[in-house]
Structure formats: C-alpha cells, structure tokens
Amino acid sequence: MADSVVVRDLTKSYGSTTAVRGVSFTIGTGEIFGLLGPNGAGKTSTLECLIGLREPDGGEVSVAGLDARRSARKVKQKIGVALQSTALQDKITPREALRLFGSFYPLRAEPAELLARFALTDKADAAFDTLSGGQRQRLALALAFVNRPELVVLDEPTTGLDPQARRELHDEILRMKRDGTTVLLTTHDLAEAEQLCDRIAIMDRGRIVATGTPAELGARADRHPVVSLVTSRALDAAALAALAGVTEVRCEGVSASFRCADPTRTLAALLPLLVAHGAEIVELHVRATSLEEMFLELTRTAPLAENRL
C-alpha cells in the first residue's frame, strides 16, 4: 500500500513554547489513521501544519507525493478538511456553501450529489442557523468532499453530537474507507478510535509515543488481564490477594476486581473460595488491557518537565 501522507521530523514552536517535536508518521492510501492525545499534546498543531493552516518550523510533509510546503496550493486541492470549530455564516444555505466552496477548486463535486450523499437534500435551502448539530456536522463533511479529495482530515468530528448523529457519522467514515479515501482523524474518544481506525498514533507533549493498530497498542501494554466480579455477599480482600498470581485487588461492597497472569487458573482457585464464603456469582468479566488503559499509561506518568500547549 503506497503512502498517501508522509510526515518526517515535523517541528513547530510558538515563541518559546514547542508544540511539535520531531513528529514522524505515514498514512497508507485508503487507511483510517487516528491521532490521539490529551489536550495540549500537539495534535492540532500537527494537523494544522499538514493542512496548510500553519507553516512548520522544520521537517517534511508530503501529501499524495507532493511537498506540502513547496506546493501548498496543489496539496490543498487534494485535501478535504472538516474542522471541529468551523461554523458558517448564519444565513448561508447548504446549497450555497457547497456551490461557493466548490468554485474554489478545478475538480469539484456537484452540490446536489453531496446533499444527497450526506442526507441534506431536505435542508438544502435552509439557513445555517436553523440546522441541528448533526446537520451542521454533515454539512462540514460534505464541504470536505466538495473537491473530491484524496485525503480527508477530520478534527474531532463527533464532538457534541447525539448518539444517533454520532452513529451516522461513524457509518459515513467507514464508507469513506470502503470508497478508498484516506482519512486522518483526531479524537478524544478512545472507543471511537478503536472502532474506526486501522492505525493509531498517540501523541504526548509534542511527540508520538506509540503507533500501531488498536490491538497492537493494547497488547503492547505490559499489564495482566483484569477480572471483575459482583457477588451475592462481600468478599474478603485478603482472601482474594492470597490466590496465586493475583495483584491489584480492589473490593468495594459486593464488587471486586483484580489482575492475574493466568485467568483460567485463578478462576479455578476462586470458585472454592466463593463456596467457602457462601457467595454466589452475580456478574463476572475478564478483559485484556484496553486502549484506554494503554493511553493513560503512556500519557500520565512523566512529570510536566517541559512546556505544554
């Protein structure tokens, strides 16, 4: 799979504050790539350097084989962007917005086609200030497709959407992948990233601290699976901790959780303990380390030794 986006040693500073410190990653054609990180990690600065909103201080950015710094206008013709904070004029209609933004590109999609694709035909001539949050987000996506882009950049696209609109948007993003469009996505929502992204890069303090598929990142964590259970009677924490290979025991009323290296053996030892205590199992879950745990582990540990944005 050829790389649609190549970013190498990207750096960006604002005065004495360094926002991006030598970031490198690649995105293959047709891939959905997620950029994750806490606030101030440098995601937005990285994204803005890539889409031409900011001039990087150093490094290379190439999109569809074109140097984004030297051929900025050509690169912009190949990128479609839906920014999180972009609104439009109150009285503009979706049809007018699509016609206007389409007029800026030599290759463009017809407004009617985009209105139909993003379920906005009924609202084609409604003023922007009368659209719901979901309709506005769909319009932002439609605008990102107005130039038939090779790369679509979505900056936290589901923020503020209700569950229904969120689900529709997820379906649309997966459709982009089926159509062969490359997608770069930033999000705070780890479940969303896990569900949508082929690969993920986790950023913290201007650097990429981990890259891989959601499964790879979860597996990379050097942590044991978690067993959590709810019983009919409260259990004794000391008794649980005495079981072979059990660590990090937490008991709160009838709920308890712990980590163990070998869940099968530990559960075999747990059952006689429950019988001895006269407790019955109400709920029992065993799960591997999640992406969220991996994310928190990577981004919470180090002290704030350097400036953050």
Place this chain on the structure above:
Amino acid sequence: MNGLREHLSLSLRLHFRNTLALLYGYLFPLIFLVAFWVLYRHEKVPLLRHMGELLTVAVLGGACFGLPTTMVSERERGVWRRYRLTPMPTWLFVTSTVLARYLIVLSAGVLQLSVALAVGMTFPAHPFDLWVAFTLVAFAFIGLGLVIATMADNVPAVQALGQCIFLPMLIIGGVAVQLASLPGWAQRLSAYFPGRYAVEAIQGAVTGGGLAAHGFSLLALALIGVAGCYAGAKLFRWDGAQRFRSRGGKFWLVPAVAAWLAVGLMADWRTRTVAEAEAPFAVVAPAVGAPPWMKIMAKDVAALNFRLPSDGGVVSPYAAADDEATDYTREEVESVRRELPAWKPGLTGDDLQRVRALLCVAAVPDAIQLPVERYLPAVVLQHLEDTYPKDKLIKILTYIVLHPDDGTVVDTIEGLGVQGTAGDPWVVRERSYLYALKFILRVTGRVPR
C-alpha cells in the same frame, strides 16, 4: 475568477439577508437625511448643501462599522480559517470583500440621493465627478475598515474602535458639524481626518465647480486609502486566535497613521500659504446712477413671503427682549455693539452693500451656530435704525430679500471680536435673507420688539 465571482455574489446576498446590516447600512443614513432635511427645512433647495455630509456618513457607517463587523464576525466563527484551507489566494477573498462593501455603500449612497431628489433636491451639478469623489471616499474609508478588522479581536472591539474614529470624525472632523462653527483649534485638527476631505470632495461635485477645485481633497483621500489598504493587508489575520506575526507586527499601523498625519500637515501648510496670498477683504466699488432699491414700492414689501423659522429655533434665532446675554456671551455682544459703527465692511460701498454686510454680522454667527448668535440680530437692527431712516431701511432690506444673490457677503466678523468663519457664502446669503425679513417685520411693527 469563478471563485471571486461566487464569493462576491454570496457576500452581497448574505448582506441583504442580515436585518442588522440593513438597518446600519440603509436606515441610519436615511435617518441622518431626514434629520438634516428637518433641521434645514428653510433652505431654498432641500438638502443640496448637505449631500457631502450625508453621503460621507453613509460611507463611514458602511466601511468603518459594516465591513469590519462582517469580517471579524466571520473570522470569529472560523469561516476565514475555512477559506484558508482552499487553494485560493488571500487577495481573492479580500478583494471580493472590499468590492462587495463598495457596492453596498454605493447602493446606500444611491438610495440617499434618490430620497433627497424625491423631496425636492436638484440634480447634482457634476454626476460623474460625484461618482469619482464617492468612489475615492469609499476607498479611503474601506482601507480604514480593513485596519479596524485586523486590529479588533471580536465584534465588540470593532464597535469600540469604530466609535473612536466615527464620533471624532462626526463632531470635529467636519462630517456632521460644519467646520465653520468649530473653534480654530478644531478646524486645524479636522485637517488630519479624512472626513473633512470626503465632505469637501462630494459637496464640490454636488454644488461646486466639480472636482477641479478639490484636487487636494482627492489626493488626501487616495493617500489615506492606499495607506489603509496596505496596512490592512500587512496586518491581515485569518484567525482570531492568530496574533500578530511578531511583536513588531503592529508597526504596520505606522503607514496608516503616517498618511493621516502627512495629509494634516500638508493641509496646514497649504492653508497658511493660501491665507497669506489672499487679500483680507474685497472692497466693493460704489454703484453709479440711481440706487436700485429706490424702485421698491409698498406693494413689493407687502408681497414678501414672511413664512420664517421660529425665533427660538436653530435657524436665524432672535433673542426675545427679556432674554439677556449670558456672562459668556455678553462680552462678545458688547464688543460688536462697540465696534460696529467703525467696522470697515459696514462702511464700504453703497448703502445696499453696507446693509448687506451688516446683515452678515447676524448671519455669520447663525451659520456657524455660535452661542452669541441670537443676541446679535438686535444689535445689528439697532445700528441699522440708527444709521438709516425707516423708509429707506425697509426698501433696502426688501431689495436684498428680492435679490439675495447680488453684491458680496463677508464670511467672518472677527474684526468685531467674534471668532469663526462661515466658509460657505451660500449659507451666509441664506441667513442674511432670513434676517432681512425678520428686520422688516420689526421695523414695520408687524412683530413687537
């Protein structure tokens, strides 16, 4: 060019869907027009002498408030960030925005002109010159609007910055208050504001001899416009959060401020040079043969139209007998009373010209709305009655009413100890005409003293 056309067309359509923009852009200039129409309702041709002020107010509102409000509001919403993601260059969006604003203020100007014509104003003397002057005025103020748009972080800041420019321009910049009624220091200061040149250029095209006599005003407007557009382009921000590129970034304001200063200094220098070259007073030679006022008959006096503004109003006020001058104005009244018998214009030329000049002693303070204005007519009338027999005075005053454009008028009475210059001889003639009628009413006993 397709992008430019679409953006221009959409900007205009969105303007006409914005109720507030319509109120500011069209209704407010019309309110000014109606106010001027009511205030100066006794002028022979309604509004003709005020189109410079009215059209300037229309452009000033549209360019210094409308343009930056639209730009900053769109920038706050992120619309301009979105534009920046497209392959179109910055100049395309700025050009389209400026063009749209020019068409908007032009339409507001045409509306004002149409309403003025509908209420009886005569057609402007030089329509093409008027369009040229209006375009240069729009260019100068749109440049200013661009600077405000780049300086303001949000819409309330636009209002604050805009008012800082709008109000001084209205009050001491010669836009809403006539320059002649301002004290000397304010008149000098007004030379540093583009509003003064805007009014002069437009008024010159409406009632004067066209733009030929207003080269300096056009030059001043062009210079201020170029400097504003240049500074606006250098300070341009796509994003409200984007600060100026460096600490020195705001120094791009220097060209804009420098243009205002340069124009003011040039005007100051020019005024002094011209003043030194001009004679202080043109002496009028006495007429030969029988004086024309002798032909005035009683029926001519009876046929006069005595529909006059109220003595207590803004135009041609006349203090009642029990209205004594205040401490502030008493000194001026006494100075005029003392100096009037030896005042040179009142002693130069034939009787007709002398009376005409003496009428100006009442007319000039009225034209420039000095606090002393309502007290001087009685002083002038007393001097006239002391100087001329009643019948002769009535005939001379009647002749002046019937021939308001004859002879010459004076535009200053500084020789009598009252500061201020009327500037526009048309106003002085008009007010002299009104006071001549008011004097006739009093001399003939139709109005009690």
